[in-house]
Amino acid sequence: MLKFIEDELEGIKREGLHRSLRCVEGHQGARITLDGKECINLCSNNYLGLANNPQLKKAAIEAIQKYGSGSGASRLVCGSLKLHHELENRLAKFKKHEAALVFNSGYVANLGIITALVGPGDIVLSDKLNHASIIDGILLSRAEFKRYPHKDMQALQRFLEGAKDYKRRLIVTDTVFSMDGDIAPLSDIVGLAKKFDAMVMVDEAHATGVFGETSSGIVEHFGLKDEIDIEMGTLSKAVGCFGGYVSGKKKLIEYMINKSRPFIYTTALPPSVLASSLAAIDIIEKEAWLRKTLWSNTWFLKRGLIDLGFDLMGSESQIMPILVGDADKAVKFSRILLEEGIFIQAIRPPTVPRGRSRLRLSVMATHNKEDLKKALKVIEKIGKRIGIIS
Template identity: 50%
Template sequence: MVNWNSLRDELEQAKQEGRYRPLTVWESRSGTWMTLNGRRLLQMSSNNYLGLTDHPDLKEAAIRAIEQYGVGSGSVRTITGTLDIHDRLEQELAQFKGTEAALVFQSGFTTNQGVLSSILGPDDVVISDELNHASIIDGIRLTKAHRKIFAHKDMDQLEAVLKESAGFKKRVVVTDGVFSMDGDIAPLPNIVELAEKYDAFVYVDDAHASGVLGKNGKGSTDHFGLHGRVHIQVGTLSKAVGAVGGYVACGQVLKDYLIHKARPFLFSTSQTPAVAATCLAAIQVLKQSDELIKKLWANASYFRSKVQELGFDTGGSETPIVPVIVGDPAKTMRFSDLLLEEGIFAQGIVYPTVAMDKGRVRFIVTAGHTQEDLDFALNALERAGKQLGLLG
């Protein structure tokens, strides 16, 4: 008989350390206020940065696509699964990002896995920031490339690694645009300068920068004015864009190569027509106005400054991701629970997602939050912080 005791033991250890959390099942649409077990809670953990999950233009586009194309595409992209709506989406994404081409995957996670595993071989080296997202780490693990890590945003160490890596066929420097756990921005201009100095490729994952940084949300490359100098831009359609999926914006040669080599692309059914149409509509909303992005940043600046005034440690946050660093995993999750009692859903994040002593409750501010919402959260933060001894 199969014995699952080792898995049970591991789960029990996670429970004892305060790291175990069952899935939270919500009873309402994604928004600033959501219903859990019949109770309305202020949502402060959603990646729905611009509130587009409920935008009327996106919903109308999805409905029209279902009526025209049906609910599914029926195949992988390389057989019968590339509909004209998928082709239009990739053309729009490339134009939006200022690249020759774009290729859409089923998620941001599979994009990183597909691209990294395709372009890196045993004669190459990948150089990765130590705080890069798990999808980057897993994508690198799928390759036979040599791997080197540089300390978070440490440009001296990056240069040293580039110098040491002179003999490799390809050198690829990989970084998040915005780091998801800390909310800080990669020093992309410095990375690009070093890459150009040592003839390396630059690969940026803009999952938390798409729709957030740059003109009309074009991302970190646009934010820093580095068009043409970043070779591979990965983005998500699942966060600020409001739907689901991922993409790589790149040169036409790389797109053509990935169509033939990227396993997640080759062996996964393509996006449903409704999702592709939703993403197309979202790009149009972003191109037409930057008002939502301005509101997002105004909310983020207000909330972060007030959290810091209360005396909390927000780490290196400089975006709408505002972590409150607690430290101990059990204490972190207790803090999250106290906030839930106060009517705030703010997810505690602990080891192994972050270091054992870097547990935090991660707040994500959106354009949909009102100042009254944010003040409600701030008052709850103060009460919970005092109760747990985090504030004097």
């Protein structure tokens, strides 16, 4: 009966797309110990290095001592702890919105927000390179689903022109694209949304803590705070913790509490995660030097890689893809780099389109220049050896 599993696994292996788990020992840092070997970590989303910050750890420990390890129930039963409310108020202030609501991960937030907003009879216009959690949320909503080519505003306009008869129109986009590191044309999207009476939802997963005067993200960076209806983010990347959230008007949050099944039917996040997230947001807001250091490291590495001749696919952020093309070659590149002490994951289909396999490199504020210089030297050596650069 389970023969199909073996057959499918064989097929995945034949195509060079097989995946397996590695074991990280110790903490998530600029250097990590992977399967027993220490290496320079260039693939973490812990952009500000907060996942191992002493203040976050202290906050989590104190919360466990005070409130225990679990929340006991879903939010609408008896699991809505004071810490949830504190974190939501803090997030709303940080995001300069009326209110916020926490979900159990970024993935769950996208599922929960989209399925509450749209259903049969509605239409969602989604950038072709949006994150899988957005795609899954749309599929689960059973709304009509149109994917416009990446950042193609003429195509989005054409789709909107043809969408006038739907009950609701929702445009949804990553702000910083997770596998490409480029930025959505948000001002144009907002203009089109106004013209065609559509809602706009943005996913700030990779922008929060990295962009904007107070580090709140791309919406702030573009000065569009009053124009975006629904802002989603995660606590798992630059925030260094775990969980997801939505922010916006009070009525939006009240609506989510009443309509979002992935919010309603699950046990609430535990105290430790909430307390460390609160501590992280304080640090992100107050300690702008962290964001500035991240950007200094980003420019250092980006300039170095471009000078060496690598194609970074138009990266505009701390996420830098190195285009390889062939999946097997990307895996080989990653494997040899790791043998030399540099950890950068290869990203292959179905995460990215066929023929667009790449190394997805990401920078952290806690990298030091010596490690970045060493990484550049090794990437150059291996890139030449396997024919990515000449």
